[in-house]
Amino acid sequence: MFIPIGTDNPLKHRPLVNYALIIINCVIFFFTMRFAAGQGTPQQQKLFHELMLVPTDPRLFQYITYAFLHGGWMHLIGNMLFLYIFGNNVNDKLGNLGYLLLYLAGGVVSGIGHSFLSAHPVLGASGAVAAVTGAYMVLFPKTYVHILYIIFFIGTTDIPAIYFILLKLIIFDNILSPKFYGAENIAYSAHLAGYAFGILIPLVMLAFRILPHSHYDLWAVVQRYRRRTQYNHMVNQGYDPFGGAPPRRKWVNIKIKNENTAHPQAEKIMELRADISDAISRSDIAGAAELYLELMEIDSRQILPLQQQLDIANKLMHTSRHSQAAHAYEIFIQHYPQYHFLEQVQLMLGLLYSRYLHEEPPARKHLEAALLKLTDPAQRQMCQDELNRL
Template sequence: MIPIRTDYRMRIRPWMNFALIGANALIFLNGWHIPSPVIDPFMLQPTAPELTQFFTSMFLHADFQHLAGNMLFLWVFGNALNDRLGHVGYLLFYLGGGVIAGLGYLLLSPIAPVLGASGAISAVTGAYLVLFPRTHVTVLFWFIIITTFQVSSLIFLGLQVAWNFIMSYKAIAISPLGGVAYVAHSSGYLFGIVVSAGLLLTRLLPRDGFDLLYLVRQGFRRRQYRAAVRSGPSPFAPNRLRRGEPDGPRRLRTRAVNVAGRTDTESAQELQLRRDIAIATQRRDFAAAANLYTRIVQLNTEIVLPRQQQLDIANHLMSAERHLEAAEAYERFRRHFASYKYIADIELMLGMIYGRYLQRYAEAAELLEHASKGLTDARKRQLAETELQAARKKLTDPSTT
């Protein structure tokens, strides 16, 4: 089975991933591959490794099949990660994954000199598994007939990771396996999974309702609910409660409260509201989506929708002159999507709301000053400076109109 594409929608051109694929291909086409002896000093040597070899080895390949397989996986899964991390972040992540894969190989299974980008690409696919588990992978399959089908990236990549971990265990504990550096692959997967999960947990990478951590949390909540139901009294059993003991439904309701202090009923309502909001925004019924949004923030004060949904609803609230709700929606967007390309425009809009409509001049001045430094459009920058002057004037002389 060969992956050929995913259904992830790109926001930017993944130029860094294109550059990495081009660099690998160019080096190979220049003759830097087995059996050329010129590549020996640049492969990662287990007996006498050099620092530079950790980097040079990940751009070398044994033959065309080795190169084609690696570059296909890098194309299918690397573009989305480049889009999510940005160009510099993605390059650092890619190189870091390759280095850690090499270290893992040297420490656990140093059989022979190693080369190839598969350690770094394993890091990329490990991060893809964490960040985009709900995307679908189109897979090319042939057995008597040639066909394609879609499978969840969680299943496709989960099986890849599991297989490599099993083969790595065999290489370490049973007998060395020549030809494929499974331990390097597994080390790359671990790097990608741990680093991407860490970025989400520390909020260095904005969270959404589609990453693996969210799925794990929802699964934990469902297990809590099932455990609460099993531990509650049976509706068919005789009532054996003693006098003064709370009745069955009351006990069940108490136990159904999860660790975060929210009931499973509230979690189910939140999930249904998320679905309804997604449907409303797809239909471009932003008025309905905005009304649903005001209900979901009452259930969960920390809720943040996917980026485009959050922005569309904030814009609608602003156009509907619901200024306080619009400001709150823009603030959530600004906090959770700080790396957004046009974040300065969001700060401009938020500063104008605070200054013009909510009389929160100190916050308006801070936002507008920051926005004016990031705006590239001359008219928007002039607008930000005008609004900033008005906010500062109000701060120094509140009686001005």
């Protein structure tokens, strides 16, 4: 058993609509749980069944009302847990109105999918929750889901959202399980229709820029894969990524024969750079630093975007990898000479050379450059004292 208990995806806004939906589902269950168990007056039983979705005699309102009914405590708790874990971030991304429309439309589409493939009455928020979960996979595929697993023992682990949702929730739970374990009165068709809707709508919105996209949503991941494929094709045709524009067609054969200067691990470099960006987006600077060192072993000329390069250099310094930190700072100064606080980077690098690497010439060079621009009295005094000591 694998139970999601959280994600590493921080919220920017309070997901008010998702909180409201959870409360509404719980309140409705509190007032109808007796009817779901076969209790109550005949009139109450009749009303409860009329609110369920009956595919053989559907009414329009049932495509909404069925999604707010649940058959028992475990049915409710399971749906609300998933809605809380995945819905908060989707609500945060889409806004309150957009999220409400996604949730309600997901319930409707799930009901339609069930009606086409089954004649059995259905109730529960599972289809709407599946739509929300599918949307989470599209919007945040590379975030990590914290999982409580209960197999032969109990433990926790972190799994990328795209693997957990696609492989576990969609393929295993809703495609393979019915074949091996039977239907067990579970509306698998409603789940799959919800997942399909939740995946398709955000993808379309991202593709047409209706929804602002990030570097890490599923559309961006697909586009990077497409560009990487095109890049590999160009390299195979003789393009030199380190030598400028691709050669004219008539020079391709000559280029390949005489001057194969393309980096032999260009694809690995691109993957590492993407992984570094991904780690930094999750505030995993330590992991990004390890990936950066691996990148430097392949090609020490690689330069990251300004803030990434500086963050990793600082992390290497704080973890006492002084020579690697000095190299990262040197690359930063060389490629970003217009940085507003360059003198502070030069001061840091000068102190690093002086106190930890004991290399006087580069230490003096950077300290003297920093002293010319430093304005803070304490920093100027520190810089001057270190120069005097040298």
